[in-house]
Amino acid sequence: MKWLLSPNRNATDRTVLIHARLCRLIHVERGGHWRADGALVTRLAKMALRRLPRDPHELGDVLHGLGEIAARSHIALEEPLIRSLRLLGRRVALEKILGAAFARDAKLRHPVQFNTIAMAQWLSRADFSWGTFDEAVNRLEHGDGLHDGRYGLTFSVRIVLALDPRVIDHWIKSHPNQPGLAAIGSAAIWMALPFDGEAMIAPLLRSRNAAICCIGAAAVVFPPGLREPPSFQDCMQRLGEGGIEASDTVWMTGMWIKRAVHERNWLEDRGKGEVARLRYVEQNPQAAVGGPHNADAEVSMLRARTEHGAQRHESVLVEIEKMLSDLAHAWPREGLSEGQMAALENIFAGTAEMRHRLAEKLSHQASRNSLLKKNIDQLKEFIGLKMEPGEISIEHFDPDERTFDALSTWAARSLILLYADDKRGAGKRTSDLVKGVADAATALVVQPFIAGRKPQAWQAIMARAACAGRFAFTVVDNMPEGERDKVAGLNELALSFAFTLLTARSTPNDTLYFALTAQSVQQMGHLPIPDAKREAWGLAEDLPDFARALALWSSPPLVSKHEVLASELFRRVATLPLSSRGQTLQMCQMLSLLDLATASSASPEREHLLSVIAALWKGAYQDWEPIAPRWAAIAEMLGKAVLTDGPERAQLRADPSFAHSYCRRLIDRPAGTDDRAT
Numbered sequence: 098m099k100w101l102l103s104p105n106r107n108a109t110d111r112t113v114l115i116h117a118r119l120c121r122l123i124h125v126e127r128g129g130h131w132r133a134d135g136a137l138v139t140r141l142a143k144m145a146l147r148r149l150p151r152d153p154h155e156l157g158d159v160l161h162g163l164g165e166i167a168a169r170s171h172i173a174l175e176e177p178l179i180r181s182l183r184l185l186g187r188r189v190a191l192e193k194i195l196g197a198a199f200a201r202d203a204k205l206r207h208p209v210q211f212n213t214i215a216m217a218q219w220l221s222r223a224d225f226s227w228g229t230f231d232e233a234v235n236r237l238e239h240g241d242g243l244h245d246g247r248y249g250l251t252f253s254v255r256i257v258l259a260l261d262p263r264v265i266d267h268w269i270k271s272h273p274n275q276p277g278l279a280a281i282g283s284a285a286i287w288m289a290l291p292f293d294g295e296a297m298i299a300p301l302l303r304s305r306n307a308a309i310c311c312i313g314a315a316a317v318v319f320p321p322g323l324r325e326p327p328s329f330q331d332c333m334q335r336l337g338e339g340g341i342e343a344s345d346t347v348w349m350t351g352m353w354i355k356r357a358v359h360e361r362n363w364l365e366d367r368g369k370g371e372v373a374r375l376r377y378v379e380q381n382p383q384a385a386v387g388g389p390h391n392a393d394a395e396v397s398m399l400r401a402r403t404e405h406g407a408q409r410h411e412s413v414l415v416e417i418e419k420m421l422s423d424l425a426h427a428w429p430r431e432g433l434s435e436g437q438m439a440a441l442e443n444i445f446a447g448t449a450e451m452r453h454r455l456a457e458k459l460s461h462q463a464s465r466n467s468l469l470k471k472n473i474d475q476l477k478e479f480i481g482l483k484m485e486p487g488e489i490s491i492e493h494f495d496p497d498e499r500t501f502d503a504l505s506t507w508a509a510r511s512l513i514l515l516y517a518d519d520k521r522g523a524g525k526r527t528s529d530l531v532k533g534v535a536d537a538a539t540a541l542v543v544q545p546f547i548a549g550r551k552p553q554a555w556q557a558i559m560a561r562a563a564c565a566g567r568f569a570f571t572v573v574d575n576m577p578e579g580e581r582d583k584v585a586g587l588n589e590l591a592l593s594f595a596f597t598l599l600t601a602r603s604t605p606n607d608t609l610y611f612a613l614t615a616q617s618v619q620q621m622g623h624l625p626i627p628d629a630k631r632e633a634w635g636l637a638e639d640l641p642d643f644a645r646a647l648a649l650w651s652s653p654p655l656v657s658k659h660e661v662l663a664s665e666l667f668r669r670v671a672t673l674p675l676s677s678r679g680q681t682l683q684m685c686q687m688l689s690l691l692d693l694a695t696a697s698s699a700s701p702e703r704e705h706l707l708s709v710i711a712a713l714w715k716g717a718y719q720d721w722e723p724i725a726p727r728w729a730a731i732a733e734m735l736g737k738a739v740l741t742d743g744p745e746r747a748q749l750r751a752d753p754s755f756a757h758s759y760c761r762r763l764i765d766r767p768a769g770t771d772d773r774a775t
Contacts, residue, residue: 100150100159101141101166123169135170142174146181153190157197157253164252175252175297179259191257191264198253199277207246209276216241216279220269223308227440230349233311234319236282237289247280254284259297262304269306285309289316296321302339314341318349326353326416329423343429344437351424351444357417358446364410368403372753375399421451425458432464442471449475449507457514472511473530476504480564481557482530486537491554494561495606501564509571524587527572531565535594538562548603556605559598563609566595570616573623581623588623592630600639607682611643615689618647628652635659635666642669643686650694653703664713667694671717673724684725687717688754691732696759699739707736735760 099113102122117123122138125131142163150156160178167174223229235241245251258265258281265281272278285304288297289312301313317335320327333346341349375396378385382392433441445451449472456468476482479501481490512530513523521529537558541547548555569591573584595617604610618634621627632655634640634648646666649655656663671687674680691714698706714732722729737745739760746764755761 133170135172153193161249164249168248202250221273233315469511469515476508524584
């Protein structure tokens with residue numbers, strides 16, 4: 098105030114305070130709080146700039162006081178002060194000014210809180226990494242550290258930081274972990290999120306302190322108030338101009354992709370829950386929130402939310418595709434180092450899908466191959482694939498089906514793309530990948546009573562072997578149709594291996610082997626003479642009834658040839674199990690068999706088979722009806738849905754249980770194509 102009001106340095110503090118109140122520069126309020134007149138402060142500061150003190154300690158006190166005044170008047174004083182100090186050039190000892198501001202602030206009482214210590218330690222210890230950048234983004238978005246009460250010190254730091262970031266960098270190194278450093282973090286965040294002026298991001302980017310630099314980068318990548326992804330190229334250009342390497346800008350801007358992936362997953366999960374709730378309330382109005390009189394309102398609300406969620410989901414998918422394309426287009430010519438590729442891993446949110454979709458867009462061969470190999474390595478780690486049988490882990494293995502299905506699909510596509518020009522090809526590369534666990538499982542199967550003698554090894558190795566076999570099938574299934582003959586040998590080997598696994602007794606994971614059976618029968622369609630393999634499986638008494646029934650009913654000619662056996666196997670699969678624990682799996686097998694049999698027989702000349710299927714289902718379902726009445730008439734509905742475009746077809750399309758079924762694929766196929774199981 099003395100500097101603002103009077104050039105007389107000998108004026109006492111009491112005189113200055115009285116003068117300030119008389120000219121209404123400050124207004125004292127209840128509770129000891131005070132505020133300043135912003136317009137008057139601005140006018141006085143403009144006139145007083147000519148007499149800025151040359152002594153750094155005195156100048157530090159002035160800046161500290163101006164910061165306290167500015168905080169209570171909501172005016173922007175930084176810009177004129179920075180211009181004036183910049184004109185003084187080397188005559189200004191910035192480090193001494195900063196020291197004076199810290200010394201002045203130390204005379205004030207500030208409670209040391211946990212967040213203060215955390216900020217100080219972050220500034221002192223942070224390295225230039227994904228974790229630091231992620232922390233900077235979070236602090237910016239939540240305004241963390243803005244309101245610590247050190248207005249004078251924070252103001253002084255902003256001035257010094259704008260003039261020469263190196264001074265701040267040196268101060269942090271010289272005073273590590275001290276609570277006062279929190280004011281530097283607050284100043285950096287304030288410069289990125291200004292309340293009384295424009296953002297000053299360039300000095301933050303020039304800082305060699307990792308935390309401060311990342312705060313500046315976060316402000317570029319995630320500008321305040323922006324909800325949609327910015328132009329990646331513009332972000333990378335601004336970051337590059339600030340001194341950040343082009344390779345580091347890739348994983349920084351890529352954080353938008355991570356957020357979009359999380360939003361997509363959230364929308365999908367929420368959408369499934371809302372659809373299920375909608376169907377339930379429609380069928381059971383009494384279950385509506387608040388009672389049956391609220392059913393119509395809840396149904397309308399759920400329909401609106403479902404529609405809005407579907408629209409947003411579609412928009413997110415478009416955004417993800419665009420961001421992946423933009424990132425690939427802006428990829429540095431020199432590629433990324435191992436450390437930078439490791440940082441990039443965070444944007445994929447653990448999904449092999451995003452890694453593959455980015456890789457297939459890249460022209461940089463080394464980076465592309467690195468991403469594709471990472472997908473294969475992720476699958477190897479998930480299943481526990483090793484080169485030698487003795488290295489296969491015998492720890493309990495019970496994979497999540499949803500996770501495995503997604504990982505297997507995208508890892509298979511990555512393997513095909515990676516070895517597209519390889520002499521050995523995708524088929525032999527896949528064989529190499531699964532050979533260790535296949536040999537280990539084959540060695541176990543031939544040992545008598547192995548499931549009882551070594552239950553832990555039996556469970557772990559057989560479950561991993563089933564996943565390995567399913568992955569081999571997935572590779573075959575994802576090969577381009579015109580090149581599938583290149584993996585014909587792999588398909589044959591995988592089918593033989595699946596037969597070996599399925600004929601073993603006491604399989605450890607019924608759900609996993611259910612999926613292996615269904616996938617095996619589906620892959621028979623890629624054989625030159627599929628009915629030969631189907632018949633061999635159907636007649637193999639060592640196979641489970643479900644595998645035999647599925648193989649026969651996938652071919653109407655085989656059903657006609659072995660009608661009695663096919664019907665008997667159908668009935669066995671539909672038998673109500675003695676234990677309630679097996680009812681869910683048994684129902685899945687029944688519905689899968691019904692779906693495949695109906696889709697295979699879906700033609701006017703085979704209509705009699707649909708009648709046979711409906712009769713078999715009706716007879717076998719009598720024991721099930723008291724337990725699960727929902728599926729009592731499903732056979733007739735599916736038969737009508739695949740033949741005629743009537744209400745049954747609409748019902749099939751509306752039922753999420755059959756969204757990926759053979760019958761659904763059959764009725765949704767483009768005109769002129771044939772997607773039957775046969």
